[in-house]
Each structure stands twice: as structure tokens, then as C-alpha cells.
Amino acid sequence: MKKILIACVLLCVTVAACKGESGSRGKVLSGGANGGPAYGDTLVEGTIGEPSILIPMLAGDSASHSVAGMIFNGLVKYDTDLSVIGDLAESWDISKDGLVITFHLRKGVKWTDGVEFTSDDVMFGFNTIRDEKTPTAYKEDFLQVKKAEAPDRYTFKVTYDKPFAPALTSWGNLIILPKHLLAGKDITKTDFGRNPVGLGPYKLRKWTPGQDLVLDSNRDYFEGRPYIDRYVYRIIPDAATMFLELQAGGVDMMGLTPVQYTKQTDTEFFRRNFQKFRYPVFSYTHMAFNLKHPLFKDKRVRQAIAYAIDKSEIVDVVLFGLGSPATGPYVPNTWPYNPNVKKYPFDPEKAKQLLKEAGWADTDGDGILDKDGRPFRFTILTNMGNSLRMNTATIIQWRLAKIGIKVDIKALEWSTFVNEFIDKRRFEAVILGWSIGLDPDQYDIWHSSKTKEKEFNFVGYSNPEVDRLLEEGRRTFDIEKRKKAYFRIQEILAEDLPYIFLYVPDATPIVSARFKGIKPSPIGISYNLPKWYVPESLQKNRMEE
């Protein structure tokens, strides 16, 4: 299968190369019949945030990564079924002991300034991200590498101390930089971050700060010239304004809020002119308990709270149904996801029963449970400005009041929340979310060694079996063995409940109906953006040369 794929890709490259030689004169209708794929038109995507820098390893915000993803490629990437496939690497071999990965690079790929991409560029990017002086948050995966070699122009070989399963996918990070332009320079001081040269499907034409980034298609892209000639990333900080621009035609593509998706776009106008998509985001929202707190030490109490909360009610009310109840830290329908774990259907009676077993009863008749003279009362903290989390907290507060638990809610500004409360472990329960990588390794979140200040097992979870399984899961490349480990971890987490996993929200993008060729998949819609097209008869924005 893999071979076929590579063959196809090679064919594309050849075709593209031929076209390049014959001189690309504006539009070439490749589909023949009217309505088939055609070159041309502009796609305008609306965004709330402005990218800050287009060197992926230096960027911290999603807007930067989103645009840089159009300009740069990694060695490998995820396929639509979450398996790993080649990107700039044509293929790779992993040694039997799992310690050495050898990448065979694609030949004939060119940076947009015409210089050929080689293993030197991979080595350069690798050395740059490992450099002491590079202020990056992504170097840890690369510090695991014991030795990196580039035996020839098209081979790149890395050796690890220990087998490290996330290693392969870490090479999907966009760390490759053009050595011929950046060697010997301090990348934080160059103009490259605002004027990058890449090798991806699009190249930056113009960046007007605060307004837009205009990208032109890379006609020599190694997977074939993208159909859409121009991609504009338009910055509109207000979601309501962006929605009006969408209606006025100033924006072709944006993410919708739940209300916009279910109500405001439910009109004839939108059905005729737009296409909506919906797929689970790689993240989940949870309520985490401080396991060191006396209230939550008892597993039965945590389970009781889980029974008292109706997750589908939260999804229906808070997300207008645009999400699914979560049962663990993975997204449903992905390979690490275990559907058969202990679930907690909404059952207030069972909740009361469990609390009674744990010694909680309403002895003074004030409607609040108590034990040893102390009422069952705690505060849920969350960050300010996230109405979804506030609404979730309010529903939980109401549900828990019904079984005799008094909940207060406090929303804090993000930095204060993290530095003063999470880091110092001054909380009882919090509502937060995790974005999850496509690799299932969650060592940093659940391993008992990761409970120090600023580390991510902030709830203080400790389970020797989970520790062992986490270790096992990241030390093998065998997907079946990994699957087994992560399935078991989910079973244990569902029993122990350090978090109550609440919901996985859906992404709800909308795109103008004139764009064709969009194929929704578990990793979203924009993975095949270079293959989107507008049939010639529907093209709206002409190129200005």
C-alpha cells in the first residue's frame, strides 16, 4: 500500500515538474469538463488571532502554526486514519531494537528560492532546535536523540538511547529550515520569521500586520501545484464581525460557534451558499480533583460526583449538542480510544448511596451533606473568558446541589489561575481542557513522577500500574502492544477518576460552497487544502499579477 502511495506521489511530482518547464501561463483547466478541478481563485480564511512569527519552532500560538503549516513540511505526517506516512521523507526504516530511525528523503524537492532540499537542511533544523540559544518550547523530543547523521544528501539517520515511540512522529514537527539562507545566523534576529522561504504548498507574498497575510500557491510544490492560487489569512479579532463578513463575502472560511452552527446558519441563504463540517477536536474538557485534598481522597466520593453529573446534558446545553461525552483522555474513534471502560450514567440515587458509604450524610438538616461536623462544600476554579467552561461549571453546581453538595464557582484570569492556584496546588477542583497530540503518549500528565510545581500531573495522581503501562507504551513501536497498554490505562483511569472526563467538543468550520474537493476526516478538513478547487464557472476572485 505504502509503495503505491509513493508511486502516485512521484507521478505527481513528475507531472508538476513538466508543467513547470513548459511555463505556467495562468489558468490551465486540468479537469476538462466545466465543474472539474481548475486552477485559480482565492480562499480567504478568517482568524481571530494574528500569527506572531512564521518559524514554527519559535511560535507559541496556533495562528502562527496554522500559517507556517502551509509554508513548511515535516519529514512525516499523519494520514487521515492517524497512521504515519511520509512527507519530506519518502520512507524510513526502524532498526529491530527500535533505537535507530533512518529516513530516506524525497529527491528533487526545492525550496521556493530554487535551491534543492537535502539532508543538510534537516540536520540544520535539528541542530537549531537543540541549540541552547534557541528559545523554543519544543526541543525536548529532540534532546532524546543520542546521535544524528546525514550519510548522504538524501538520508538522515537518528539514534536514540532508549526506544521512544513518540520519536517517529516527533519528526513530523516543522523543524526543517533552509540551511543555505540561515546558516551562521541567529534565527531570532533575522527577518526570516516574517519573510520565510519554505517548500510547502503555499509561499508568503505579503504580510500586513493586523490585517492579513497573503500567500501564493507554490507552483513547484512536490505534491503538485495547488489548485487555489491564493490563500489569504484575514485577521478579524471579533467573532461576530467575522460572521457578518462571511455573509457579506469578505471571508470564505471560518470556525463557527455552537450557536452560529445550529441556529444562525440554519437558513436558506447559508444552505445554498455554504457547506458546514463537523468533526471531534483533539481535545477534551474535564473536571480535575486535587487528590491530596481530604474531600477527594476517597475514590467513592469522586465516583459519586461522576454519577451525579449528566454529561450528555452538558453537551446538549453548553455545546448545543456539538460534541460527545468523554470517557477518558482520548478522542472517540481513534486507535488508542477504548470504548469499553466503566461509564458513569447519570444516576443521582447511586451517587447518594456512594456518598453515604463514604460517611457523608445530612445530619443537621440544612440540605448540605456533612461528615465530622464539616459540610461538603468546595470551589470549582476555571479560567476567565471561556464561557463554555463557566456554563459547564454552573450545570455541575446545580446538579451537585441536588445531592447535597454545595459548590462555589470562581473564574480567574489565566496567568493568575495557573501561577497562583494550579502551580501552588491551591485548588479543590478545576475545570480545564487538554489538547491531545495525535500520539497517545500521556506520560507527563499521569505519571507519578510528574507532580512537582509546574509539572502537569497537578492533581497528584499516583498509580503504580499506570506508571508501568505509561513507560511500556512509550518504549515500543508495536502498535498492538501500545494499544493494549493505553486501553488498560483508560480502564484504570475510569475506575480511579482523577478527572471526570466531561466532553470532547466538535470543530465546526464553514466553507463557501464554491470550494470543491473537501474531504472531511478525523484530522479535520484542511489537510488536503492544496487539492481543493473552484470550478472555473464559479471562480470569484481573479488574480492580480
Added chain:
Amino acid sequence: MLQYLLKRLAEMIPTLIGITLISFTIIHLAPGKPTDILTDFNPKITPEARERLEKYYGLDKPLIVQYGLWLKRIVKLDFGESFSTDRRPVLDKIWDRKQPLVDRRLFVTFMINVISMVVILLISIPIGITSATHRNSLYDKVMTTTVFVGFAMPSFWFALLLMLLFGISLGWLPISGLKSMNYSSLSAPGQALDRISHLVLPVFIASFGSLAGNSRYMRSSMLEVIRQDYITVARAKGLPEKVVVYRHALRNALLPLITLVGLSIPGLIGGSVILESIFGIPGMGQLLFMSVMTRDYPMIMCILTIGAVLTLVGNLLADIGYMIVDPRIRTHS
């Protein structure tokens, strides 16, 4: 006079240092660091990596040392580099020489504020005068109600209504941004027209809310003047009412406005976050807001310092303006 000016200027220096010291301390006391955006809830970061980042930004030094270093650079008018990941000089961010003048942040905000201020003065002064001369008439009441409706209406909501009406239902005006997508293909007059049409709604919203304050000031100041003896004298001389109001009364009634205009000088570079966000205008308000949220200390300090200087200068200018137009104050000092 010159001596007075020199004294005032000399006084500004310690005041300015005091303002920056307090600002610097307060923004550093707020929880959080510029490195948080990279490190918070990022499982791939180790304590060593965090330390490296903090050292890189110079955050490992004591606060007072950091302030000293900052002050040393400011004396040379070097505001430093932004702590956001782009690491650009902060002055470039507010005044980007690579962009055309009309796209530079400081200019955008300044232009919108100046236009709004002119519009506000042009409308609120006549409203104030006529309301005073027709005190308690139906006209006065209608005007008062109108300007207060403008004052009370949430601007973001009103802006959305206008966008819906003019941008979508009627299609007369663009909704947001500073220029259209096809801007570069337009002729020069077309480009100017395009820019102007993008400014209509923001300027209207920015002005409408401020009419109340200014017109009420004007009205009460006019009422006060109209009661004065010399106005009675003018009327007794048999001068027409128009001359009494517009020549004799108006001049003195305008005096308080000098203070008002002088004090709004620092506001000319401080954009409104709400207005800029809703209309997608890349101005100073958004920049300051984003810098505060990401704890971009050099950027915040730069904007605060410019604001402080302009406030002090605005005060001074208002005082000088008074001295020029009001002989009573001139003789006192």
C-alpha cells in the same frame, strides 16, 4: 513666561520617572510571565527549558536591576525588543517603516481619533450652544435624549447593528478592516475612497458615544456665560441676539473646552480595544491589550511611557492655551 515653561518642563522629568517606576513594578507584580505562552500546560517543557527561557528574556534578575537596565536604554530612546515570539523592536510594531504610512498602527489610531475628535467638536459645540440658548425647549430635550442614548448604548452592540444594516442589508459600506481585498488593483482616487468608506462606521461609533459629554459641557458653560453682566450689557446696547451669542458669549464659553481638548491628547494614541476589535482595525488599543495578556513587558512599557509623556505634554499645552486666550490667567502668573 519662559521661566514658567522651563520650570514646568523640569518638573516633568521626576514625574515621568515616578510614573514609569510605578508602572514597571505593577506590571511585573501581576502574576504570570511572558514565557507562559510557551510553557503553560505544555507537557513537552522541562524545568531546565523554562529556566533557559526566563534567562533568555532577562527575567532571572531582580526587579530593580531590570528596571535600571530598562531606564538606561530608554534614555537613549531605545525601547527594546518585544517579548512576544516575533522579537521585533517595539517601536517597529507601533510604527512599522516597511508598511505604508496609512497602515502603521500609531497612525491608524491617531487618524481615527483625530477625525472623531473633529467630528465630535463640530457636532457637540453647536448642539451645546443651541441647547443653552433654547434651554428647556422641546429641541433641548430631544437633543439631550439623543446624545444620552448615544452615550448609554453599548458601542459593540450598536456597531453590529450598523454593520448589519449598512454592510449586509444595504451593502453600502464595508464591514471591517482598513481596506478591501482588491485594494491594490484600484486607482489612486479609488484607493482613497476605499479607505474612507472603511472609516465611516468606526468614526461614527467613536463619535456618537462622546457627543453627550462634550455637548453637556458646552451647554453648561454657555449657560454660565449667558448669565454674566456683560452679556446683559450687550443685549441692552441693542445688539442682535446672534451677535450676542456667537461673538460675545461663545468666546468665553469655549474656554473650558481647552482643558478638555488638552486632556484628550494622550487619548489620541490610545485606541479603544472594543472599537478596534469589532471593526478589525489594527490600532494601538489592540496592541496594548494583547501585550498585557501575554505580559510583553517592553511593549507595555513603551506604550505606557508614550502615554505618560503625552499626558504631561497635554496638560502643559492646556495651561499654555489658557494663558494665551484668557488674560485673567496670564496676569495672575
